[in-house]
Amino acid sequence: MSTMSAREFNQDVSAAKRAAAEDGPLFITDRGESAFVLLTVQDYERLAEQRSVADWLQLDDEIEFEPPRLESFPRAAEL
Numbered sequence: 001m002s003t004m005s006a007r008e009f010n011q012d013v014s015a016a017k018r019a020a021a022e023d024g025p026l027f028i029t030d031r032g033e034s035a036f037v038l039l040t041v042q043d044y045e046r047l048a049e050q051r052s053v054a055d056w057l058q059l060d061d062e063i064e065f066e067p068p069r070l071e072s073f074p075r076a077a078e079l
Contacts, residue, residue: 001025001027002020003029004019004026004028005028005030006028006029006030006036009028009038016028016038020040020043021040024043025037026039
């Protein structure tokens with residue numbers, strides 16, 4: 001990952017695109033603070049495809065789940 005100031009980005013957009021393509025996400029800073037990230041489309045699509053457990057739980061799709069019926073229960077431990 002690389003870093004570039006907003007001023008450098010404005011002066012040389014081509015260098016920013018090259019850096020994002022070669023080194024992965026490019027962080028663009030504004031007054032020393034990270035403000036933006038430049039990604040290739042492939043990197044963005046890869047990130048957009050990833051879902052967290054919370055995302056899966058919020059899906060409106062019905063997921064069929066029918067666990068197998070237990071025929072016998074485990075015995076209690078003898079202490």
